[in-house]
Amino acid sequence: MDASINHSYLQEKTKLQLKTLYQQSKELPMVVLAQFLTREMYNGLKRQLQKIAWEKVNNPLERKYNRGVIPKQLITIVESKECKDLLAVIIGKPILRIEGYIYQFQWRDYTIISDEAENEPGIDLFIDLTDDWPEQAGGALIYVDGTGDYTKIPLQGNLLAVTHQKQGIQKFVKYVNHFAEDKKRYFILARIVF
Amino acid sequence: MNDTMASLLEQWLNKKILVADKEHFKIFKDNKPFQHLEITNFFQAEKIADILEALTKEEFYEKNADLFSFKQTQDFITTKEKTLQEIRAMLTSTEFTKYMEAITGLQLKEETIDLHATLYEDTDYLLCHDDKLEGRAIAFIVYLSDLEENDGGSLNLFAAREQKPTNVIKRIIPKINSFVFFHVTPTSFHEVSEMLVDKQRIALGGWFHGR
Numbered sequence: 001m002d003a004s005i006n007h008s009y010l011q012e013k014t015k016l017q018l019k020t021l022y023q024q025s026k027e028l029p030m031v032v033l034a035q036f037l038t039r040e041m042y043n044g045l046k047r048q049l050q051k052i053a054w055e056k057v058n059n060p061l062e063r064k065y066n067r068g069v070i071p072k073q074l075i076t077i078v079e080s081k082e083c084k085d086l087l088a089v090i091i092g093k094p095i096l097r098i099e100g101y102i103y104q105f106q107w108r109d110y111t112i113i114s115d116e117a118e119n120e121p122g123i124d125l126f127i128d129l130t131d132d133w134p135e136q137a138g139g140a141l142i143y144v145d146g147t148g149d150y151t152k153i154p155l156q157g158n159l160l161a162v163t164h165q166k167q168g169i170q171k172f173v174k175y176v177n178h179f180a181e182d183k184k185r186y187f188i189l190a191r192i193v194f
Numbered sequence: 195m196n197d198t199m200a201s202l203l204e205q206w207l208n209k210k211i212l213v214a215d216k217e218h219f220k221i222f223k224d225n226k227p228f229q230h231l232e233i234t235n236f237f238q239a240e241k242i243a244d245i246l247e248a249l250t251k252e253e254f255y256e257k258n259a260d261l262f263s264f265k266q267t268q269d270f271i272t273t274k275e276k277t278l279q280e281i282r283a284m285l286t287s288t289e290f291t292k293y294m295e296a297i298t299g300l301q302l303k304e305e306t307i308d309l310h311a312t313l314y315e316d317t318d319y320l321l322c323h324d325d326k327l328e329g330r331a332i333a334f335i336v337y338l339s340d341l342e343e344n345d346g347g348s349l350n351l352f353a354a355r356e357q358k359p360t361n362v363i364k365r366i367i368p369k370i371n372s373f374v375f376f377h378v379t380p381t382s383f384h385e386v387s388e389m390l391v392d393k394q395r396i397a398l399g400g401w402f403h404g405r
Contacts, residue, residue, distance in 0.1 A: 059358070060321075060322035060352065060359045060383070060385075061322055061323070061358065061359060061383075108388070110260070110321060111260065112260045112261055112321060113260050113261075136317070138317075142260075144259075144260075172260035174260070175260075175263070175319060175321065175388075177317040177319070177388055178317065178346075178388060178390050179317065
């Protein structure tokens with residue numbers, strides 16, 4: 001598994017720096033790791049996107065997108081000792097596994113804040129698998145606190161974000177507009193299970 | 195409709211509109227997927243020009259969230275523009291309230307209205323929702339722009355099953371000086387489709403409240 005994760009993130013000094021960054025915001029602890037996977041592993045995962053059996057989800061009042069089962073290879077990486085150690089340092093406790101989906105968003109897809117279980121407090125793991133996504137097309141994962149303040153996860157392929165969604169914080173994926181043309185946006189969004 | 199009622203409305207509305215309320219009532223009541231009506235050439239043309247002129251002096255504020263992206267003025271209750279004050283006064287008048295009651299068959303609260311202007315530009319949208327909030331009885335829009343079918347920005351009305359929206363079964367394309375309104379209910383699901391072109395979709399909008 002050493003060949004999967006960017007080696008810089010496996011250094012003890014880096015892990016501690018990431019932990020500090022994560023803890024900087026008390027309201028929304030978050031850290032973003034760019035170039036998380038090695039280029040070879042990232043490209044390999046992207047090739048697997050074509051093999052995913054997508055499930056169409058369409059409830060106009062809440063959400064519209066496709067979703068699938070997270071590729072086993074990615075589960076193996078995240079639940080590897082190296083990745084678990086990294087996440088444990090950042091978050092401050094050992095992780096067991098992740099539970100979630102891989103998502104495909106395209107033009108006219110979105111989620112709306114609702115009372116679903118996904119807005120319960122917990123720690124999110126997000127991995128962006130999309131390169132060259134047009135910024136003005138929407139599709140970003142956004143956390144809001146109900147007062148108007150919001151935090152947007154950067155739109156960047158091979159980026160991993162760990163976010164502690166506390167009580168009162170909600171999240172949504174911004175509507176994808178016509179600037180997306182026929183491009184598709186892929187990402188993993190999962191809950192960390194302790 | 196008595197003479198006093200007629201005079202105020204005659205200042206604002208096209209004459210043909212004033213005599214059609216029985217016919218409008220039937221169409222409103224039977225329209226699908228929920229009660230609504232679209233009346234074209236509603237106001238006298240110069241009123242539309244005056245409103246558009248007044249709106250150039252109003253501030254539009256960006257509204258951006260999960261559900262929507264567009265711009266909106268403050269409620270006209272605060273406006274200093276004379277034309278906008280006048281249209282608000284007309285829409286909240288006893289005469290216009292009775293006119294709307296005749297068309298909709300609903301009992302409306304006089305002098306109670308939410309009224310603002312909205313502006314949708316390229317990529318702006320308003321996703322599916324029902325408008326249901328305490329007191330709201332009729333949602334209305336006065337379109338101040340002309341759009342074509344491929345421009346986006348249409349008002350889309352959803353069918354419903356088991357109190358949830360299913361699919362769009364009617365699209366209303368904004369035409370300048372058309373007055374569109376619908377009965378707000380738990381199943382009055384609608385959206386404004388994304389604007390797809392570099393045009394402006396300007397409208398007055400808001401809600402009449404029920405008694």
